[in-house]
Amino acid sequence: MTTITDVPLQAYLVVAAMLFCIGVWGLINSRNAVRVLMSIELMLNAVNLNMMAFSSYLDGDQVRGQVFAVFIITVAAAEAAVGLAILLSLYRNRDTVDMEQFNLLRW
Amino acid sequence: MSLALSTRFVCFLLLSVTVLLGALGVVLLPNVVYSAFLLGGVLLSMAGLYLLLNASFVAAAQILVYVGAVNVLILFAIMLVNKRQPLRPMRALLLRRLLSVGVCLGLLALLLQVALTTPWALPGPPSIGEAALIRIGEHFFTDYLLPFEVASVLLLMAMIGAIVLARRDVLARDVVTGEPADQALLERQRTPLLSSQDSSTPSVPSP
Numbered sequence: 001m002t003t004i005t006d007v008p009l010q011a012y013l014v015v016a017a018m019l020f021c022i023g024v025w026g027l028i029n030s031r032n033a034v035r036v037l038m039s040i041e042l043m044l045n046a047v048n049l050n051m052m053a054f055s056s057y058l059d060g061d062q063v064r065g066q067v068f069a070v071f072i073i074t075v076a077a078a079e080a081a082v083g084l085a086i087l088l089s090l091y092r093n094r095d096t097v098d099m100e101q102f103n104l105l106r107w
Numbered sequence: 108m109s110l111a112l113s114t115r116f117v118c119f120l121l122l123s124v125t126v127l128l129g130a131l132g133v134v135l136l137p138n139v140v141y142s143a144f145l146l147g148g149v150l151l152s153m154a155g156l157y158l159l160l161n162a163s164f165v166a167a168a169q170i171l172v173y174v175g176a177v178n179v180l181i182l183f184a185i186m187l188v189n190k191r192q193p194l195r196p197m198r199a200l201l202l203r204r205l206l207s208v209g210v211c212l213g214l215l216a217l218l219l220q221v222a223l224t225t226p227w228a229l230p231g232p233p234s235i236g237e238a239a240l241i242r243i244g245e246h247f248f249t250d251y252l253l254p255f256e257v258a259s260v261l262l263l264m265a266m267i268g269a270i271v272l273a274r275r276d277v278l279a280r281d282v283v284t285g286e287p288a289d290q291a292l293l294e295r296q297r298t299p300l301l302s303s304q305d306s307s308t309p310s311v312p313s314p
Contacts, residue, residue, distance in 0.1 A: 006112055007119045009229060012160070013222035015123040019130055021215040026134035028207045031194055034139055034185050038146050041177065042130050045153050048169075056160040058227065060234035067246045069165050073172050074258045078265030080177045084184040085272035091188045098194055 012053035020046035033090070033097045037083050044076045110159075118159055125152040139185055147178045164240045 019042060026039030048069045055065020091097055110118070129149035133142045150173040157166035235242060247255045 007116055007159070009227055010222055011119065011123075012156070014219060015126065015156075017215055017218035017222060018127055020218065021211045022127070022130040022134055024214060025207055025211045028210075029204055030134070032139050034181060034188065035134070035142055037184075038133055038142060038181060041146065041173070041181075042133060042149070045150065045173075048165075049153065049156060052157050052160045052162050052165065056162065056234060057229060058231040061232045061242075062246075063162070063235070063239045063242050064246065066162050066165050066239060066243055067251055069162070070168060070243070071254060071258060073165075073168055074262065077172050077177055078261055080180055081265050081269040082272070084180055085269040087184060088187060088273045091190075095190075096192065097188050097190065098192075100195070100197060 009053055009057040012049060016046045016049040016053070019043075019049065031099050033087050033099055033102075034084075036099060037080065037087070040083075041076065041080065044072060044079075048072055115159060118155070122152045122155045122159070125149075126156070140182075143178065143181050143185055146181065147174055150174050150178060161234050161236055161239060163237065164243055 023039045023041075023043035023046060026042065027036055030036045030039060051065040051069045051072070053065075055063050055069070059065060087097070090102065094101060126149055129145045129152065132145040133149060136142050136145065150169065154166040154169040154174075157163075157169060
């Protein structure tokens with residue numbers, strides 16, 4: 001006879017860790033610059049999920065994790081806007097979105 | 108949210124499977140448009156997970172900001188830079204992929220080790236449920252007032268920066284001839300500035 005318990009905190013942490021690692025892999029391996037930005041969004045969402053899990057399980061009365069999550073969402077929106085503007089500017093100058101050809105600063 | 112425990116469990120499983128499969132699709136699919144739409148699905152599922160964690164305000168903000176703004180922005184960027192070029196083959200691409208898989212699996216093992224072995228201070232204080240919205244408002248206007256205001260300045264800076272970076276240069280006079288510039292000419296195809304070093308793509312056709 002097993003009793004159903006609530007979803008443990010560790011389950012959320014495991015999901016967030018896997019999502020973060022998928023984001024890191026995509027960040028390293030994407031050759032399309034837009035996909036790099038999408039991978040960054042995935043990583044930011046993984047961090048947000050951690051914040052929310054801790055806020056709900058360990059800090060239930062002062063929900064400070066949710067406050068931080070709102071700030072992270074704000075910064076992510078700003079990052080996406082500036083990143084896509086930089087991408088547009090790069091595309092006008094180099095006429096490509098291939099990350100391997102943005103190698104002007106390569107040693 | 109006050110759901111039965113089994114319902115919560117099933118919802119958690121469904122949402123997390125959706126998030127992880129969608130994230131794999133975002134990273135792995137060859138067509139970047141499919142990736143962008145899958146990213147929207149991932150973000151919506153994340154909002155569902157937030158609802159499971161008693162965070163209705165952040166779930167609403169997630170849907171409004173991420174799905175409504177960031178994802179649409181990404182779709183517009185894909186539309187603006189839509190160039191279907193075959194990617195140039197690279198040396199040791201498979202080796203790089205495998206190495207990065209190893210690095211990511213190592214990072215995952217480290218994170219899982221930390222998450223599963225740390226003695227978390229469970230159970231914490233009882234959750235205040237839907238009153239969290241009031242508590243977030245109190246935080247924003249008392250002890251997190253300065254970051255809240257700085258965030259608005261950050262958004263303003265990001266908006267100005269994005270406009271400055273992404274606009275086209277509108278010149279009143281042509282730099283070379285000194286004549287008043289024809290604005291329609293600014294829309295013509297410009298020669299890529301820095302691609303002349305690529306030997307495979309001739310940048311300027313010879314006259």
